[in-house]
Amino acid sequence: MIYLDNAATTYPKPTEVINAVNKSFSLYGANPGRSGHNLSINTAMEIYSAREKLNALFDGYGSEFVSFTMNCTYALNMAIKGVLKNGDHVIMSSLEHNSVLRPIYKMKNEGLITSSVFTVTHDVEETISNLKNEIQDNTKLIIVTAVSNVFGDILPLEQISKVAKENNILFFVDGAQGAGVIPLKMQKLGINCLCVPGHKGLLGVMGVGVILHDGCITETIIEGGTGSESFYFLQPQNFPEKLEGGTLNVPAICGLKKGVEIVSSYGVENIFKEETALMKMMFNELSNMRKVVLYRNEYNEKMKAPLIAFNIKGYHSEEVAGFLNENSVAVRGGYHCSPLAHKTYGTEDTGAVRISPSRFTTKKDVNYVINLLQKIAKNKKV
Amino acid sequence: MIYLDNAATTYPKPTEVINAVNKSFSLYGANPGRSGHNLSINTAMEIYSAREKLNALFDGYGSEFVSFTMNCTYALNMAIKGVLKNGDHVIMSSLEHNSVLRPIYKMKNEGLITSSVFTVTHDVEETISNLKNEIQDNTKLIIVTAVSNVFGDILPLEQISKVAKENNILFFVDGAQGAGVIPLKMQKLGINCLCVPGHKGLLGVMGVGVILHDGCITETIIEGGTGSESFYFLQPQNFPEKLEGGTLNVPAICGLKKGVEIVSSYGVENIFKEETALMKMMFNELSNMRKVVLYRNEYNEKMKAPLIAFNIKGYHSEEVAGFLNENSVAVRGGYHCSPLAHKTYGTEDTGAVRISPSRFTTKKDVNYVINLLQKIAKNKKV
Numbered sequence: 001m002i003y004l005d006n007a008a009t010t011y012p013k014p015t016e017v018i019n020a021v022n023k024s025f026s027l028y029g030a031n032p033g034r035s036g037h038n039l040s041i042n043t044a045m046e047i048y049s050a051r052e053k054l055n056a057l058f059d060g061y062g063s064e065f066v067s068f069t070m071n072c073t074y075a076l077n078m079a080i081k082g083v084l085k086n087g088d089h090v091i092m093s094s095l096e097h098n099s100v101l102r103p104i105y106k107m108k109n110e111g112l113i114t115s116s117v118f119t120v121t122h123d124v125e126e127t128i129s130n131l132k133n134e135i136q137d138n139t140k141l142i143i144v145t146a147v148s149n150v151f152g153d154i155l156p157l158e159q160i161s162k163v164a165k166e167n168n169i170l171f172f173v174d175g176a177q178g179a180g181v182i183p184l185k186m187q188k189l190g191i192n193c194l195c196v197p198g199h200k201g202l203l204g205v206m207g208v209g210v211i212l213h214d215g216c217i218t219e220t221i222i223e224g225g226t227g228s229e230s231f232y233f234l235q236p237q238n239f240p241e242k243l244e245g246g247t248l249n250v251p252a253i254c255g256l257k258k259g260v261e262i263v264s265s266y267g268v269e270n271i272f273k274e275e276t277a278l279m280k281m282m283f284n285e286l287s288n289m290r291k292v293v294l295y296r297n298e299y300n301e302k303m304k305a306p307l308i309a310f311n312i313k314g315y316h317s318e319e320v321a322g323f324l325n326e327n328s329v330a331v332r333g334g335y336h337c338s339p340l341a342h343k344t345y346g347t348e349d350t351g352a353v354r355i356s357p358s359r360f361t362t363k364k365d366v367n368y369v370i371n372l373l374q375k376i377a378k379n380k381k382v
Numbered sequence: 383m384i385y386l387d388n389a390a391t392t393y394p395k396p397t398e399v400i401n402a403v404n405k406s407f408s409l410y411g412a413n414p415g416r417s418g419h420n421l422s423i424n425t426a427m428e429i430y431s432a433r434e435k436l437n438a439l440f441d442g443y444g445s446e447f448v449s450f451t452m453n454c455t456y457a458l459n460m461a462i463k464g465v466l467k468n469g470d471h472v473i474m475s476s477l478e479h480n481s482v483l484r485p486i487y488k489m490k491n492e493g494l495i496t497s498s499v500f501t502v503t504h505d506v507e508e509t510i511s512n513l514k515n516e517i518q519d520n521t522k523l524i525i526v527t528a529v530s531n532v533f534g535d536i537l538p539l540e541q542i543s544k545v546a547k548e549n550n551i552l553f554f555v556d557g558a559q560g561a562g563v564i565p566l567k568m569q570k571l572g573i574n575c576l577c578v579p580g581h582k583g584l585l586g587v588m589g590v591g592v593i594l595h596d597g598c599i600t601e602t603i604i605e606g607g608t609g610s611e612s613f614y615f616l617q618p619q620n621f622p623e624k625l626e627g628g629t630l631n632v633p634a635i636c637g638l639k640k641g642v643e644i645v646s647s648y649g650v651e652n653i654f655k656e657e658t659a660l661m662k663m664m665f666n667e668l669s670n671m672r673k674v675v676l677y678r679n680e681y682n683e684k685m686k687a688p689l690i691a692f693n694i695k696g697y698h699s700e701e702v703a704g705f706l707n708e709n710s711v712a713v714r715g716g717y718h719c720s721p722l723a724h725k726t727y728g729t730e731d732t733g734a735v736r737i738s739p740s741r742f743t744t745k746k747d748v749n750y751v752i753n754l755l756q757k758i759a760k761n762k763k764v
Contacts, residue, residue, distance in 0.1 A: 005417050008416045009629065011421070018407050021403070021633070025394070026394070029394060029395070031387070031390035035712065036700060036704060036716065037712035038383075039387075039712055040390070070456070071631075072628060074606075076606065077604045077627070097606075098612070099627065103605045103606065109616060197629065207633060208589070221463075222455065223484035223485045224455030224458065224459065226719070227719065230480070230716075230718070230720070230721060231724075233484065245455045245456070245481065246453035247579065249589030250588040251403070251633070252631065252633070321418055331417070332416065333418060337416075342613075
């Protein structure tokens with residue numbers, strides 16, 4: 001099987017990551033931060049070390065401001081609901097995933113907050129102007145994805161951050177598709193909170209997400225045992241415990257630590273470069289196929305993460321994905337939990353086929369898929 | 383090392399569980415419920431099979447009413463905040479963990495709800511009478527732990543459920559310490575919602591909890607991508623997706639499925655019997671040591687899960703746990719995220735040493751610990 005659905009979860013995982021998970025079952029098998037025996041303390045130290053690696057990779061505000069969740073969606077819920085209060089206004093981009101859209105619409109639906117969407121185009125100036133138009137006196141937060149999970153657009157984070165800072169607005173980033181793919185430096189980019197999944201670009205296994213922040217998260221949505229301040233009836237206010245109720249997902253965190261080490265030592269820039277070369281090659285081949293729609297005229301790698309969304313005229317994206325699956329190629333078709341993005345690109349009817357590589361993807365894989373797509377793009381019907 | 387901190391997390395995990403986790407990295411390595419390719423579909427089927435096993439073990443209301451979370455605390459937050467609304471009253475027992483106490487106090491602190499605590503004693507009639515005294519017209523929910531995480535008390539679930547039903551009140555159970563240790567049959571016991579951790583009595587790895595319910599959960603605290611109803615801006619209302627935003631913790635769920643298979647085929651009653659025999663033996667030996675305080679006069683296995691909480695006069699519980707740790711025995715001392723339980727038993731000053739076995743604990747282990755404790759219980763100071 002040629003797996004090109006890495007934007008959903010990277011597959012396979014590096015052997016080193018799987019080994020780290022396995023090592024955790026013996027070396028870090030106790031509940032960290034609960035008991036005082038050696039196994040528990042060793043586990044807590046390993047978890048802390050994972051916080052340090054993540055803080056370093058993302059230029060965070062300190063290891064104590066790195067908390068672990070089940071996935072990026074949980075992290076985003078904690079972030080959004082951790083700062084928005086009754087009467088606040090929030091702005092998001094037109095490329096947001098349901099993990100940002102739905103928590104915001106839940107709060108909106110309850111009459112707590114108001115929200116606006118600014119349209120992201122291929123022109124940065126226009127995008128920023130669209131953003132500025134949405135700012136209100138009560139705008140508390142601007143939240144954007146770093147990379148569109150469907151179309152791969154890289155958002156102009158530096159410029160968006162500048163607007164946020166100028167208007168004294170918090171700036172949060174959904175790193176679901178950006179982490180481990182493009183450099184995300186919190187302090188440098190003025191990001192107040194960054195949420196990332198462990199199991200995509202960071203090469204960890206499924207079951208862990210991370211919320212990194214600068215201390216701005218005031219409210220919690222999960223409270224429980226933290227192993228600290230046992231007699232305090234409310235959630236402790238110190239980080240990282242404040243955002244970590246209950247037992248941590250230790251094996252997944254240990255795997256993630258190794259994934260972060262691999263990504264950090266190889267370099268996000270190098271991963272980007274390699275995957276971009278493959279996707280450029282695919283883009284160029286696809287743009288020669290008459291029936292293929294690619295949703296951009298050229299491959300501008302400054303504004304595009306290495307993934308390709310396309311359709312073939314006359315087919316629903318699910319049909320194309322099904323045809324590839326029958327030929328042992330795994331991609332995602334249909335809708336991608338991102339209704340605004342599909343509206344922005346006009347793919348509400350067909351969805352889109354998404355091809356997303358990882359560092360394990362080869363030129364041979366890409367050529368195999370190109371050959372397959374040539375067949376279907378030529379035929380009248382599969 | 384002799385590990386007797388299984389109430390924090392069971393250790394070691396069965397080899398079959400670790401193998402199941404490892405198998406998942408190749409066989410179930412895609413994101414379930416997202417894409418339509420074979421690897422994603424196979425993963426989704428494996429996850430569904432885990433729901434079925436859990437539903438069967440706990441006599442649940444159907445596999446669609448089994449949702450996965452990061453841990454039991456997340457599940458309890460979803461349960462409590464999923465039903466309590468402005469103006470509601472909730473009753474909890476005096477043995478609740480911070481995972482129940484803190485979400486309730488958060489809502490109370492915000493002025494949304496009111497709450498009462500009923501005292502659990504060693505007399506069931508008295509306990510039930512205490513419960514009845516707390517019922518108000520606006521009582522929406524009674525929530526209790528199945529087993530005290532500190533002192534091992536088994537709560538009279540059947541009688542509590544009867545009171546709840548008679549008063550048309552929802553009945554939720556925190557199965558953190560009860561799952562896989564005592565039989566918890568939801569339909570038989572009239573439990574509307576049961577929350578359990580995957581990594582304790584169910585022998586899974588850390589990183590997964592489960593919420594099982596009868597459909598009573600109306601509100602969500604986490605919203606996000608579910609791979610379903612992509613164009614619906616609010617969280618889908620169908621279960622299990624409603625309670626599962628974002629990517630599932632697939633490897634931990636695959637391990638949990640195997641853990642549940644092991645527990646189900648061996649029989650919860652048999653596990654209870656074996657562990658109880660060991661703890662009875664320890665209890666009897668400890669009750670012969672003059673300086674040891676055991677917080678009950680006799681070992682009544684009908685009201686006691688197989689774990690022992692004790693103190694040695696003249697020592698703080700942390701000192702005793704530290705002494706055991708130096709002698710390669712892992713137990714938990716101090717406080718156990720359960721302030722009400724410590725108040726109920728009058729251990730606010732010393733905390734308690736907790737010895738908790740698993741199915742891997744042997745008679746030899748127990749004897750080793752008894753010998754060690756004899757030394758410290760005789761000496762003036764360690």
